Amino acid sequence: MPVGKIAGQPVWQHRTPRARLALWAGWLGLVALFVYCWQVMTETTIWAFVHDAPAQAVDIGSRMLPPRWGYIEKLLLPLWDTLNMATLGTLLGVILAVPVAFLAARNTTPSVMLLRPIALFIIVSSRSINSLIWALLLVAIIGPGLLAGIVAIGLRSIGFIGKLLYEAIEEIDVSQVEAVTATGASRGQIMDYAIVPQILPAFCGITVFRWDINIRESAILGLVGAGGLGLQLQASLNVLAWPQVTMIFLVILGTVVVSEWVSAKVRQAIT
Amino acid sequence: MTSAANTASLPRRHWKRPPLLIKSPLLRWIIYGGALVYLVLAVGTVEVNWSRVYEGLERGWRFIQGFLVPDFTSRWRDISVGLVESLTMTVTSTVVGILISVPIGIGAARNLAPAWIYLVCRAIIAVSRSFQEVIIAILLVAMFGFGPFAGFLTLSFATIGFLSKLLAEDIEDIDETQAEAIRATGAGWWQLVNYAIQPQVMPRLIGLSLYRLDINFRESAVIGIVGAGGIGATLNTSIDRYEYDSAGAIMLIIIGIVMVSEYSSSHIRKWVQ
Amino acid sequence: MLRLVSLTKTYKTGDRALSEVSFEVPAGQVVGLIGPSGAGKSTLIRCVNRLVEPTGGQIFLGDTEITGLARGELRVLRRRIGMIFQEYALVERLTVMENVLSGRLGYVPFWRSFMRRFPEADVATAFALLERVGLSDHADKRADALSGGQRQRVGIARALEQNPELLLVDEPTASLDPKTSRQIMRLIKEICEERNLAAIINIHDVVLAQGFTDRIIGLRAGRVVFDGAPSRLDDSVLTEIYGEEDWAQMRRAEQEDEEDARAEMRRREMMAEAR
Incomplete structure (x- = not known):
């Protein structure tokens, strides 16, 4: 802590004058940025709608309740589709992500100069693009249906699993690898005996975690035509059948809660 | 696994890795079997219109091209x-x-x-x-x-x-x-x-x-x-x-x-x- | 048996870890490698099985020149050299048995090691070795369930499973208590005698080195500054290796440690009896 002098007396100050100035300037900059962004963003906003929103909310709320309970019969098959989309998509993602992770980890990549940057780019691309956008694209390319959803989930999962897995690979204990190498083991054997056992728990945890997230995501992919609950949601929204929408929301909520519980239990069991 | 008691007398020549997670063999096979059945059922629900996918390949290729040669202007x-x-x-x-x-x-x-x-x-x-x-x-x-x-x-x-x-x-x-x-x-x-x-x-x-x-x-x-x-x-x-x-x-x-x-x-x- | 000819290692950073190190180890001899931290002990033994690539000089194991072997040949050579590590370096999430059997990795094809289907003879050896190091009841435990001393025994069994001609031992007692340290050193010494194995033991504890080796090599800043019988290791030699320090006092402290350890053992025995 700096000690300044005022009128010859030492005075304790929390920060130096320069640091204080920088801090204030920083805050001021942040506030200015916020105000500016706010103005740009709200330029096109029609405030009448915003003022009207509470009334709208009450209106929609009253139409949403009560949920149409009987509709659940029609939701069971889409729910099954949604679960399959999430699970198969996760499997696809895992299959694609594992090699990418090994290429991206500094200690296992065969080439630091070429393959590693490519692998890292694949990871960041997959992470940047939400599965809904992947689905939008894939529906346009290969047509609507579960396949587009599965591939979309898979493509999005590469980045997530790949990133966490390659970080886990980079954190492994080098001495265990060294010890197995010293026995005369081949590359494959080193992988099997020294690297895989060390990352296996992390790998399982990451996969289950991603599966949990994928259940949430696959529930809405149908909005763009990739099948599952989202498809029903889209259909209900189109005809403004709010009680059905509520029912779909409840089903999604239930699924999310259950999958989160399962994933938490499994992760607990592994570690 | 055979018990460790008989190790001292006779040299053991066989060893099997103990199961990692599920100890009971019956439960293990039920789980493996269940997973397999689920997988078959799940894959079965995926209806793929292959001719549509085939048509899509051309579009997919165009997308990849668009990705490689993007048009910002x-x-x-x-x-x-x-x-x-x-x-x-x-x-x-x-x-x-x-x-x-x-x-x-x-x-x-x-x-x-x-x-x-x-x-x-x-x-x-x-x-x-x-x-x-x-x-x-x-x-x-x-x-x-x-x-x-x-x-x-x-x-x-x-x-x-x-x-x-x-x-x-x-x-x-x-x-x-x-x-x-x-x-x-x-x-x-x-x-x-x-x-x-x-x-x-x-x-x-x-x-x-x-x-x-x-x-x-x-x-x-x-x-x-x-x-x-x-x-x-x-x-x-x-x-x-x-x-x-x-x-x-x-x-x-x-x-x-x-x-x-x-x-x-x-x-x-x-x-x- | 093992011959080093002006072995030199310069790291990419420009640090010279070893300069012109030459010595020869006959079969059955246990060599203690001592020296201060950073003297190049660890680099030296890693150069022998080329976990670290030497930058100059030659190493011979029997008639084979280790320096200059191609990748595949290096694997075959590494099977002939067992290595025991500081902090054990067991694969913690594998069972004890898998760790011991991993000593055969250089001998078996990938599918066998992947399916954990090792040849019967290898399994039999592994069981015999576990019994030799006193761990026959622990074969199916995971390595991280064992105590420090037990883990180091597994490390020894893994090295012996290779049926090596030479043991490289890197600070085997670094993370063990004094009593277990002595037990481990005794075990290594006995095993080398039983099998007429040569060993290079890299160790920072001078007293342990003197007690359990046939010959001491002292390294300082990457050069051999002493090479002789343990009994010739006197204060002036130690000063040359480690620099100025009151050696007499260190020995005394060591003795006290041992006495403490013995007292502790007696106390434990008494308590065990009382129960």
Whole structure:
């Protein structure tokens, strides 16, 4: 802590004058940025709608309740589709992500100069693009249906699993690898005996975690035509059948809660 | 496995790795079998129209070309409007989200808040976390009309669930001795938060906020699809029009911005700690 | 048996870890390698099985020149050299048996090691070795369930499973208590005698080195500054290796440690009896 002098007396100050100035300037900059962004963003906003929103909310709320309970019969098959989309998509993602992770980890990549940057780019691309956008694209390319959803989930999962897995690979204990190498083991054997056992728990945890997230995501992919609950949601929204929408929301909520519980239990069991 | 008792007398020549997770062989086979059956059933539900997929290959190839040779110029007006909406939406919603999350996060920390506040705050977090941004956006667009304002509200709402939860967990994990030392000086509740809690959680709060900024930007590209403004709307339009080179350009811009923000946020985090 | 000819290692950073190190180890001899931290002990033994690539000089194991072997040949050579590590370096999430059997990795094809179907003879050896190091009841435990001393025994069994001609031992007692340290050193010494194995033991504890080796080599800043019988290791030699320090006092402290350890053992025995 700096000690300044005022009128010859030492005075304790929390920060130096320069640091204080920088801090204030920083805050001021942040506030200015916020105000500016706010103005740009709200330029096109029609405030009448915003003022009207509470009334709208009450209106929609009253139409949403009560949920149409009987509709659940029609939701069971889409729910099954949604679960399959999430699970198969996760499997696809895992299959694609594992090699990418090994290429991206500094200690296992065969080439630091070429393959590693490519692998890292694949990871960041997959992470940047939400599965809904992947689905939008894939529906346009290969047509609507579960396949587009599965591939979309898979493509999005590469980045997530790949990133966490390659970080886990980079954190492994080098001495265990060294010890197995010293026995005369081949590359494959080193992988099997020294690297895989060390990352296996992390790998399982990451996969289950991603599966949990994928259940949430696959529930809405149908909005763009990739099948599952989202498809029903889209259909209900189109005809403004709010009680059905509520029912779909409840089903999604239930699924999310259950999958989160399962994933938490499994992760607990592994570690 | 044979028991270890007979090892001393006869040299054992066989060894099998003990099962990793499930000890009972019956249960193990039931689980493996169940997984296999599920897989077959699940794959069976996927109806693929192969001729449609085959047709799509050509389109897929065009998309890859569009990705490799993106077209930034011909739709630049739309792209720039969408981008500005997305970026401003991201900044405002993150700031507002943080401002609301901090009190809720403190309220949701068991070691700081009284029981009823704790329960209220946890309930808010649970509601915010259990719904996808897109679902929230659908509702908010219905209430507030199309445009970035609904998107801003959506992202702020989602930020609250994310940040408050992690902040609360952080506060619950703090080093209790430091809080005790400050309490022992006779400090009040506000002083406790200011002197014992804030220094411990601040670096991580900044890190999380930056991470959320990143997520909000990525999400802002999605909620446009349901009408909440931003680059997602532009992307949606260009894919609908089969303008893959413009779509490729937009996706590359998103990837680029995410990369830049990840890179700079890792630097800021290092600098903060 | 093992011959080093002016072995030199310069790291990419420009640090010279070893300069012109030459010596020869006959079969059955246990050599203690001592020296201060950073003297190049660890680098030296890692150069022998080329976990670290030497930058100059030659190493011979029997008639084979280790320096200059191609990748495949290096694997075959590494099977002939067992290595025991500081902090054990067991693969913690594998069972004890898998760790011991991993000593055969250089001998078996990938599918066998992947399916954990090792030849019967290898399994039999592994069981015999576990019994030799006193761990026959622990074969199916995971390595991280064992105590430090037990883990180091597994490490020894893994090295012996290779049926090596030479043992490289890197600070085997670094993370063990004094009593267990002595037990481990005794075990290594006995095993080398039983099998007429040569060993290079890299160790920072001078007293242990004197007690359990046939010959001491002292390294300082990458050069051999002493090479002779343990009994010739006197204060002036130690000063040359480690620099100025009150050696007499260190020995005394060591003795006290041992006495403490013995007292502790007696106390434990008494308590066990009382129960």
